[in-house]
């Protein structure tokens with residue numbers, strides 16, 4: 604029987620790759636449901652090609668246009684944010700690929716966990732803000748959370764070499780992004796185009812900006828805490844500009860097990876779908892002799908303050924990761940819209956963290972969403988008040 608897959612965020616970078624992987628794995632896998640937010644043209648093409656039973660467009664205006672364009676579509680068309688929850692809970696769906704960007708994916712990720720699905724999670728923000736709630740819900744309902752993020756997929760694969768108790772350290776690799784060798788003053792003044800010019804990965808705009816500030820690695824540190832049940836002190840970050848070693852696990856005997864591959868998200872997506880099996884897929888093979896050498900260096904935590912903050916936030920836990928993430932989402936949108944300089948992103952995150960009243964533990968979705976809403980509103984207020992936001996040198 605074919606495994607039935609729902610892709611939340613099918614029009615994004617991960618979503619498009621997931622559709623390609625599933626097409627290559629057909630007939631062992633089939634697309635049962637897909638969702639998008641506003642990308643009408645691409646979504647309509649995907650519906651016509653993949654022919655899912657259910658298609659959801661979360662934005663009501665875009666959904667209206669979709670309905671008109673997809674007149675002959677035999678399946679169901681849903682709309683509104685709740686449609687993601689509906690798709691994630693469909694009884695016939697085996698695997699939910701969560702590839703929405705930002706905290707918007709949280710209710711659906713939780714719904715997939717509650718429905719006992721296999722949750723192939725690319726969308727790191729829900730794990731960052733609700734790691735305890737999400738992993739505990741999955742445990743209670745027999746759901747399996749499989750990482751799609753390349754670093755966490757690498758760690759997950761390396762972990763199979765020993766027991767959890769034998770793990771000494773997880774080493775997340777980072778490309779260093781487009782500003783790895785840029786002077787801090789110049790980086791703070793970077794344009795949107797420069798920030799979106801990632802040297803090794805092709806990704807959606809939000810994660811590309813996060814990679815430039817190394818906020819992405821900060822989010823990944825917190826993601827690793829929850830995915831692997833590790834204390835933050837067992838997680839390290841190493842810059843590896845070639846993006847070939849996707850991450851490593853150091854065991855107590857000193858053995859370091861790494862996973863390598865070309866920088867192509869289709870590989871971790873496929874592994875999450877076929878796990879625990881491996882099958883031939885669509886990814887290009889790694890040719891180390893063509894690369895010649897692989898390089899590594901420690902991250903500059905003074906320059907990439909978001910990463911330093913990420914470690915602090917991971918240690919604090921509770922409400923801090925919620926505020927950290929929400930402030931970043933608002934700040935990145937403002938940067939992409941040309942409203943603030945690149946260097947102001949981390950300033951806004953720090954201001955929000957400083958202004959919030961910390962809670963040591965947040966376990967209900969309502970409390971979490973309230974803290975998220977507060978941080979978004981506060982950061983938006985800071986944006987209006989911009990002259991007071993200094994870009995630290």
Ligand SMILES: NC(=O)c1ccc[n+]([C@@H]2O[C@H](COP(=O)([O-])OP(=O)(O)OC[C@H]3O[C@@H](n4cnc5c(N)ncnc54)[C@H](OP(=O)(O)O)[C@@H]3O)[C@@H](O)[C@H]2O)c1
Pocket residue numbers: 611612613614615616617618638639640641642643661701702703704705707725726727728751752753804805806807808809810868
């Ligand atoms: N891209 C990568 O290589 C990569 C690697 C590792 C992890 N990730 C993680 O995977 C997630 C997706 O990244 P991406 O690069 O694929 O992002 P992306 O290209 O921006 O795609 C985001 C997807 O989410 C949909 N979406 C946006 N806002 C939404 C909302 N409010 N409600 C529902 N759906 C919404 C988009 O629909 P529309 O197109 O219709 O707007 C699109 O389908 C992120 O959390 C990212 O950190 C990505």
